[in-house]
Amino acid sequence: MGPMEEITPTPSNVAEWRSTVSEVESALLSYPARADNMWLRNYPNGSCSIVSFTVGSVLLQRQAQPWRLLSKFSGRHSHTWLVGGTDGAAQASIDATIHQFPELATGPFVGSGPSPAERLFEGYAGTSVAVNQVPQWWHHGETLDVYEWVFPRLGILTTTAGIV
Numbered sequence: 001m002g003p004m005e006e007i008t009p010t011p012s013n014v015a016e017w018r019s020t021v022s023e024v025e026s027a028l029l030s031y032p033a034r035a036d037n038m039w040l041r042n043y044p045n046g047s048c049s050i051v052s053f054t055v056g057s058v059l060l061q062r063q064a065q066p067w068r069l070l071s072k073f074s075g076r077h078s079h080t081w082l083v084g085g086t087d088g089a090a091q092a093s094i095d096a097t098i099h100q101f102p103e104l105a106t107g108p109f110v111g112s113g114p115s116p117a118e119r120l121f122e123g124y125a126g127t128s129v130a131v132n133q134v135p136q137w138w139h140h141g142e143t144l145d146v147y148e149w150v151f152p153r154l155g156i157l158t159t160t161a162g163i164v
Contacts, residue, residue, distance in 0.1 A: 007084025009111055017092075020059060025051070027153050028040060028051060037146065043097075044097035044098075045100045047097050048095075048100070049069070052094070053134065054150060054154070056069060058154055061156050066132070068129060069129050070127075072121035077120075081096070081115045081117055082094040083115075090118075093110075095110075101116075
């Protein structure tokens with residue numbers, strides 16, 4: 001991988017991001033043990049972190065784009081999506097599972113500015129981490145098995161733990 005590219009929501013970049021979201025979604029929905037996997041069985045509900053990390057990993061390796069995972073928490077709800085930009089401003093967002101909140105969207109959000117999820121989680125604390133700096137503890141439950149299965153199918157390099 002060469003130097004990191006700036007994340008800019010040009011029409012061609014947005015088209016590539018949408019294509020990547022579709023590719024990842026298709027791959028994850030074909031995971032053989034999906035019905036028994038707590039993070040995928042009710043897709044898109046409960047799938048935001050595994051989908052966001054997978055999309056971010058694909059874009060990092062294919063396009064050297066340094067996306068960040070943003071997780072926000074409000075009471076009993078939490079949500080994770082990808083943001084790209086400088087100084088904490090979301091120049092672009094990819095929220096592949098925003099449609100788990102039907103009051104916000106009917107499909108993935110991919111484009112300029114913040115995710116519509118910002119409205120739902122406005123005023124709530126969040127954490128942000130670069131896709132290539134996600135700590136081992138962030139991967140929870142049955143996610144490692146999914147990464148070990150899906151990353152090779154997407155042409156993504158993995159470590160023995162299945163993490164980029």
